[in-house]
Amino acid sequence: MSVVVIGDRAVGKTSMVIALHDPGTKHVKVLTDLKKYYDPDTGEAAGTSRKEEETLLVEVKLPGGERQIQVRWIDTPGEAWEKSKEWQETKLAAWQGIQTEVSQSQGVLLLLPPQRITTEEELRRPDAWTNNLASWLQFFNQNCATVQHILISIHKADLFCDIQAEAQRWRYEQLKGLRWIEYNEYIRNTYFNKADEIIREYNRQHSTSLRFFITTIKNPSLLELPWIHLASYLAHK
Amino acid sequence: MTRQTPKSAEIRIIGPRQSGKTTYLATLAYFPHKKQMKQLYAGMEITPVGEDAERLGRMAEDIIMQGNKLAGTFKTNIDYLPFYFFRIKIPSIKGMPPIEIELNTRDYPGKIFEEIPLPHKQSEVEPFIDDLFTANAWMVMLTDWEPGRDKTLYKPAFKKLCEEIFNKEKINPEIKNLRIAVVMSKCERGELWPCRLDPEEDLFRVRLPETYDFLKTKLSPQRLKFFACSSFGVLSDRIGDFDPRPNRYIPDDGSISEFNAFLRIPEQWQPYGLIAPIYWLSTGRTLHDHRL
Structure with missing residues (x-):
């Protein structure tokens, strides 16, 4: 079972997985030692310069019981996803390797940066965030025909919403679970509404619908949700 | 209940993609309405045995119920x-x-059913066809949400399967005992639900006429029977508490509804017609309670 984490440079791909290892969350704990991916003194993740692969042993508390699942985690360097395609062109073999991994994986978790207009550049291009998502959807269209689970999360949620309130509202509990479809509808309507049209268009053409999340390493309840969602499938493979 | 020797049934479940085969099996394993069923018929029990069948039940709990x-x-x-x-x-x-x-x-990937009539796919389909004939009963799950499939997929698939049956039974006469239950799945849908009471007349003859006519001319009633099934069911079909809305939720996100339906209220999960096809396939007798 492999899960590939993808996303633009510095969006927080590696640190998300590290946070699930240390400290972990109430329902998800990566048991595999990931110390080599971060500086134990500062807790900060080093930038990933090449494709990293690791078999993660993950403990997840699902409504049907506690499970340990093995996830083949493929971390990708942020440069690989730059729109300039410079990395893709100069490191063709590595890029093709990543494309193959993605297309053969069971789950893809895409981390997006928050939608913010803070710089002059962003002010000039207000549609940049939506256009970025559109190009990701195009990537899924070309490479993910048989990927069963495509999850998209706007990461660093602490920068754009009241994470305590959202975590309170969408708290997963082992016995009760979570109404995933309601969570998904809420997140899509609230945080992805700018991209509504392109999401609908994608869903119309594909049998595997996209699932939406907001995550931040500053709130374990929100952070664990995409992993619980994935685990509920992977645990039964 | 008098102790009897258990009857063995070997059933293969086939049907196109998204016809609900795995959901049907997970629902059977979880049997969400076991309480009500036991009240209705004391002694009614469905027990998944072994790791794989138990996993189906957990899938219902961890995925469908959630x-x-x-x-x-x-x-x-x-x-x-x-x-x-x-x-x-x-x-x-x-x-x-x-x-x-x-x-x-065991259930097959839906793609296999779709490839049965395709001559260029025969080498891929062949192992599945061989496996089909190791069972004495087949359950074929169909939907009618794409009406063109009656002519373009279902009838050609049955044509091929019937050819195989008739060829193989010449060599192995036991195949003459093969029973085929043709099941219309997802009958919670408003336009299908009232038709569930007479699935042969009101579902198959009306909605899949070409397939229906073909099957009726090729297979005797001893070998062929039509059923209606709904893994999700409706919110309630009890007298005095009647809410015939489908217990399913279809999100408004552009996706095709048949690919993307969810259980709406897990607490009211009452599947319909799960057992009747299995009972007929195993015994040749019809259960006279349409809910089962």
């Missing part, structure tokens, strides 16, 4: 497809003797 949907069964080598074992105890119902069925079943 407002997610099961992932499709991707095409794979037949040797990788699990067998699911169930022990099904059915008490005496309306004069029928009680029975214990030991069910051994």
Whole structure:
């Protein structure tokens, strides 16, 4: 079972997985030692310069019981996803390797940066965030025909919403679970509404619908949700 | 209930993609309405046996009950497809003797069914066809949400399957005992629900006429029967608490509804017509309670 984490440079791909290892969350704990991916003194993740692969042993508390699942985690360097395609062109073999991994994986978790207009550049291009998502959807269209689970999360949620309130509202509990479809509808309507049209268009053409999340390493309840969602499938493979 | 020798049934479940085969099996394993069923018929019991069948039950609990949907069964080598074992105890119902069925079943990836009529796919389909004939009963799950499929897929698939049946039974006369239950799945849909009471007349003859006519001319009533089934059911079909809305939720996100339906209220999960096809396939007798 492999899960590939993808996303633009510095969006927080590696640190998300590290946070699930240390400290972990109430329902998800990566048991595999990931110390080599971060500086134990500062807790900060080093930038990933090449494709990293690791078999993660993950403990997840699902409504049907506690499970340990093995996830083949493929971390990708942020440069690989730059729109300039410079990395893709100069490191063709590595890029093709990543494309193959993605297309053969069971789950893809895409981390997006928050939608913010803070710089002059962003002010000039207000549609940049939506256009970025559109190009990701195009990537899924070309490479993910048989990927069963495509999850998209706007990461660093602490920068754009009241994470305590959202975590309170969408708290997963082992016995009760979570109404995933309601969570998904809420997140899509609230945080992805700018991209509504392109999401609908994608869903119309594909049998595997996209699932939406907001995550931040500053709130374990929100952070664990995409992993619980994935685990509920992977645990039964 | 008098102790009887359990009846063995070997059933293969086939049908196109998204016809609800795995959801049907997970629902059977979880049997969400077991309480109500036991009240209705004391002694009614469905027990998944072994790791694979138990896993189906957990999938129902961890995925369907939580407002997610099961992932499709991707095409794979037949040797990788699990067998699911169930022990099904059915008490005496309306004069029928009680029975214990030991069910051994497996479902195929939907893509295989879609490839049955394609000549250029025969080498890929062949191992599955061979496996089909190791069972004495088939359950074929169909939907009618794409009406053109009656002519373009279902009839050609049955044509090919019937050819295989007639060729093989010349060599192996046991195949003459093969029973085929043709099941219309997802009958919670408003336009299908009232038709569930007479599935042959009101569902298959009306909605899949070409397939229906073909099957009726090729197979005797001893070998062929039509059923209606709904893994999700409706919110309630009890007298005095009647809410015939489908217990399913279809999000407004652009996705095609048949690919993307979720259980709406897990607490009111009452599947319909799960057992009747298994009972007929195993015994040749019809259960006279349409809810089962």
